[in-house]
Amino acid sequence: MNEGVIRERKRELNELAVEPEISLNAEVFLDSVRITGVKVNYYHICKTKLWLFSHNINLEKENDSVAIGKMLHEDRYKKNYKNITIDGISIDFMKAGTILEIHEIKKSKKMDEADKAQLSFYLYYLKKKGFEATGVLNYPLLNKVERIELSPEDEIDIERDIEDIRKIVLGSIPSPQRKKICLKCAYQEFCFCGENSWKGDDKN
Numbered sequence: 001m002n003e004g005v006i007r008e009r010k011r012e013l014n015e016l017a018v019e020p021e022i023s024l025n026a027e028v029f030l031d032s033v034r035i036t037g038v039k040v041n042y043y044h045i046c047k048t049k050l051w052l053f054s055h056n057i058n059l060e061k062e063n064d065s066v067a068i069g070k071m072l073h074e075d076r077y078k079k080n081y082k083n084i085t086i087d088g089i090s091i092d093f094m095k096a097g098t099i100l101e102i103h104e105i106k107k108s109k110k111m112d113e114a115d116k117a118q119l120s121f122y123l124y125y126l127k128k129k130g131f132e133a134t135g136v137l138n139y140p141l142l143n144k145v146e147r148i149e150l151s152p153e154d155e156i157d158i159e160r161d162i163e164d165i166r167k168i169v170l171g172s173i174p175s176p177q178r179k180k181i182c183l184k185c186a187y188q189e190f191c192f193c194g195e196n197s198w199k200g201d202d203k204n
């Protein structure tokens, strides 16, 4: 990167640091398919959920765990909190220095793989835009912090995920597979209508 480009990136970073409300559209288009961080997250949780969401069948509603998440954001991290939106979803907070730090606050590590993949996708996207960034997953209830650096292997994985997401979205709906997380999923009735005797005993 030449000096002029570096200067320009620094200027953009400084603007990001002081703007109270920032919106970045982190999206990659593959054919007609729009790939976003949320889709990357759903890809790692459930392919059926990814397909339904991608076809605008949106049954998500705010539940208790979303409300707890909001309380965590607004309370413990109040000082750092800035409204930053990446592809329509709020990034919990960001610190801008020589390297941009993207922070996400999570209640638990239950969706660890999906959370890491989503944050890695944002780092990948920012890198493509010329921003050097690092990610931090904060688990205040567990008193843990996990740093996410984008490795060359991660970039290969993300590119593979993006291609897979494209195929899933353009294909027919993947059959729902029962998993523990189905019990808390807004699509549960849609997927398992008439099978309400199941209480989530399956392993995965």
Ligand code: SF4
Pocket (backbone or CB within 6 Å): 045, 046, 047, 048, 049, 176, 177, 178, 179, 181, 182, 183, 185, 186, 187, 188, 189, 191
């Ligand atoms: S209910 Fe289960 S199978 Fe259906 S979309 Fe949700 S997580 Fe996937």
